[in-house]
Amino acid sequence: MSSRLKFLAPLALTLSLAAAWAQTPPAPGAPKRFPQITLEQIAPEGQALAQEILKISSVGLAGPYNIMFRSPVFADRMKRLLDYLRFNTSLPPRLNEFAILIQGQAWKSQVEWYAHYPLALKAGLPQHVADDLKTGVRPRDMAPDEEVVYEVSTELMRTHELSDATFQKAKRVLxxxxLVDLVAVSGTYVTVAMLLALGQEMPPEGKPMPFPAR
Known part of the structure; x- marks a missing residue:
């Protein structure tokens, strides 16, 4: 790749991510695609799972869980995967939450960003890194491990492969x-973003949407 193309590729990614439409709410007065499920509506065999979710979820049974419970076996399997990726992954929480925010920004996922932005800051991600990411620019002054997470995640999204140079750089840090867990959390939160888009799920009523709706 020429030096000019190397310069233009990150710029093209920035522009494409910044230009992506934000996930939008239902039209005013339109019913929800998936009416909000309540604890009382969940079958007895799903009650334990629902109670677990209520203990950890910043949106209760709303957001992706409202969609997931339409497929109970999937909901159970997905919750177990999310438990690993959120609480038992080999990645430090700061890097894990950064990876989730990268997907939240790429998808302009209102709920993902609303839920994980405060978690990322609490985990130690510098606020300017998260705020730069939200605007669609490469964050300034990233730590070496944050830079690796950003470059691996964005290169895989942009080119659908990982160059030897990026892989070797990543291996010096992770x-x-x-590395496997980084890809796993990134792909899983693409699925979460798609579920949220399917149901047009939004942050709790009265909370601002992180990304301007189209």
């Missing part, structure tokens, strides 16, 4: 399991 071990094998951490």
């Amino acid at each position: 071990n094998d399991q951490q």
